[in-house]
Amino acid sequence: MTYPDPASPPPFERGPRAAPSTVDRFFGGPPVWVVLRLLMLSLVVGVILSVIGLDPLNIIQSLGDFVRWVVKRFEDFFHLGFEAVERIIRYVLLGAAVVVPIWLLVRLFKVSER
Template identity: 55%
Template structure:
């Protein structure tokens, strides 16, 4: 009877559930380590992770802005020149 309650509590064979939990913990640990989280100072790591995501987002905006300006240096004068040339033809 105690074994049935334990099996019901774990949602399956306790040994298999523990094996799955160990494997899942290792996989999640690898993923968290890959994104830079450290179990010794998880709060500091989470704050650092959030800051790097914030910086990454605004870094992308800055890169897009630079590309826009670089393209505008070429596109705007060409567009203006074509508009002026088309105006003289009419």
């Protein structure tokens, strides 16, 4: 019987986890969890930017006008409590205007490194 050389690295063994897919590698993990993390980060950044009073290039103004248009169309159905939902949507959109482009740039640079 021959024994392996203790100085040599162990042979490659494929464990129960398969290699991540191209989509997982691009997103940096499972897409659902990445989207949920981006939504939460966008909400936090949106609240912070709103408190500071920043408005990146009036993109949010246009999105806010769209949200108001949708709210007016469904005002009868969602009158109670919908202002809170609209406010959360505004915060998410404000944060997403900053978070998503930065995340996309980081992901593109990481993919190009490989």
